[in-house]
Amino acid sequence: MQGHRMLDDMIDHLASLQERPLWQPAPPEVRAAFKAPLPDEPTDLAEVHADFLGLVLPYGGGNLHSGFMGWVQGGGTPVGMLADMLAGGLNANLGGRDHIPIAVEAQIVSWVRDIFGFPETSGGLFLTGASQANFVAVLMARVRAVGDQVRRTGLGSQSRLVAYTSAEAHGCIPRAIDMAGIGTDQLRMIPTNHARQIDLEALKAAITADRATGLTPFLIVGSAGTVNTGAIDDLAGLADIAADEDLHFHVDGALGSLAVLAPDLKPLFAGLERADSLAFDFHKWGQVPYDAGFILVRDAKLLRQTFGAPAAYLARAATGLAGGDWWPSDDGPDLSRGFRALKTWFTLRTYGLGALGASISANCALAQGLADRIRHEPGLELAAPVALNVVCFAYRTRADDTEGSINAAIVERLHLDGIVAPSMTRIEGKAVIRAAIVNHRTSIDDIERLIERVLFFGKALDNQG
Numbered sequence: 001m002q003g004h005r006m007l008d009d010m011i012d013h014l015a016s017l018q019e020r021p022l023w024q025p026a027p028p029e030v031r032a033a034f035k036a037p038l039p040d041e042p043t044d045l046a047e048v049h050a051d052f053l054g055l056v057l058p059y060g061g062g063n064l065h066s067g068f069m070g071w072v073q074g075g076g077t078p079v080g081m082l083a084d085m086l087a088g089g090l091n092a093n094l095g096g097r098d099h100i101p102i103a104v105e106a107q108i109v110s111w112v113r114d115i116f117g118f119p120e121t122s123g124g125l126f127l128t129g130a131s132q133a134n135f136v137a138v139l140m141a142r143v144r145a146v147g148d149q150v151r152r153t154g155l156g157s158q159s160r161l162v163a164y165t166s167a168e169a170h171g172c173i174p175r176a177i178d179m180a181g182i183g184t185d186q187l188r189m190i191p192t193n194h195a196r197q198i199d200l201e202a203l204k205a206a207i208t209a210d211r212a213t214g215l216t217p218f219l220i221v222g223s224a225g226t227v228n229t230g231a232i233d234d235l236a237g238l239a240d241i242a243a244d245e246d247l248h249f250h251v252d253g254a255l256g257s258l259a260v261l262a263p264d265l266k267p268l269f270a271g272l273e274r275a276d277s278l279a280f281d282f283h284k285w286g287q288v289p290y291d292a293g294f295i296l297v298r299d300a301k302l303l304r305q306t307f308g309a310p311a312a313y314l315a316r317a318a319t320g321l322a323g324g325d326w327w328p329s330d331d332g333p334d335l336s337r338g339f340r341a342l343k344t345w346f347t348l349r350t351y352g353l354g355a356l357g358a359s360i361s362a363n364c365a366l367a368q369g370l371a372d373r374i375r376h377e378p379g380l381e382l383a384a385p386v387a388l389n390v391v392c393f394a395y396r397t398r399a400d401d402t403e404g405s406i407n408a409a410i411v412e413r414l415h416l417d418g419i420v421a422p423s424m425t426r427i428e429g430k431a432v433i434r435a436a437i438v439n440h441r442t443s444i445d446d447i448e449r450l451i452e453r454v455l456f457f458g459k460a461l462d463n464q465g
Helices: 002-015 028-033 045-059 078-090 100-116 130-146 172-179 200-212 235-245 257-261 300-307 340-375 405-417 444-464
Strands: 123-127 161-166 187-190 216-223 248-252 277-281 293-297 380-382 390-395 421-427 430-436
Touching: 002 045, 002 078, 028 045, 078 340, 100 123, 100 257, 100 293, 100 340, 123 130, 123 300, 123 340, 130 161, 130 172, 130 216, 130 248, 130 277, 130 293, 130 300, 161 200, 172 187, 187 200, 200 216, 200 235, 216 235, 235 248, 257 277, 257 340, 293 300, 340 380, 340 390, 340 444, 380 444, 390 405, 390 444, 405 421, 405 430, 405 444
Parallel strands: 161 187, 161 216, 216 248, 248 277
Antiparallel strands: 123 293, 277 293, 380 390, 390 430, 421 430
């Protein structure tokens, strides 16, 4: 009975999101509850659930709410939540062995191949998120460049490998280069053009200069939607350069790549199908509950070359539980892996690609509508071009506010207000408001509330100054 109550409470919570604040700070007494000592004795499940309802549920991160526009986080669905419950009950380890949960993930790999137009030789698997997937891609590119002996001998202090990405690339790209032992000094952050895309001529010049000094270019990382502004690099142009220079072409598609599901947006991603690897997240525009990252690789053998390792306790058999055609642990960093594929399988089957694409298209239409409202509002101004679903804008502040401090303060006020929640970023060194529209629940009413509250708090702060 208690399990039924817990499920009912969560479904009721999802049905009444708009009746509560988007976000609210946890009071001291709530935070103090999480300093309790380690429990030696059992506690009744109903009591633990009551603590969840009172201490956890009201103080979440807000990304379920339609007014959440702060960071690129999907809103999830009740279907995904229920599938996650089923996966928890099954408690499958998708590292390997012969059981049908592996077949579910293999089917998702096949579907992803079709979504992005990759060939039959491609493979992939679920990971925690695009940050881990981007790291996996760097490791694969490293093996492709110098051979799999690098796994035994390392790169050594005289490594000459050099990688290239946009100055607007996500911070996980330098981190991946760092963790791969290549060193962030060996990552060239190429400047962007007026559309905030990587400058192709500057990229080609950097590659030529590095080769002239004896360095070894090995990797280009393009962005299918930059995290700061949503800009989409010229992926076809990057694919051409990678092919001409024999470099691994990887695309960080965490923010935008699933927009290929929307017919009106798919042309923006021309060239994505030519990537050697792609990192993306189902837990963003796929609306799958966290976490559900994915790596897709044109040549599946490269995953095995990068991660495969024999182990006596992982011995295979022709039949029985130790059988199976595919052990995902051979192709990635995790030996123990949760059943992330199930909530994705349920989401894709229940809603279908058409509905997901329509939701993505609607988000982008809202972003364009927001941009139009900003252009016609004297108190506001756009801070960057709007390519997809990210709108960077500013309240027109006093001339002496060169750092944009009022805009940073507006964002803080909005969060505490609990109605809409954009984030803050910096464009050309100045603080601006950033609205990333990812939630399928977001509507034109949320856009109007965002405009109204920004103007309200902006005027109030201006008057204080």
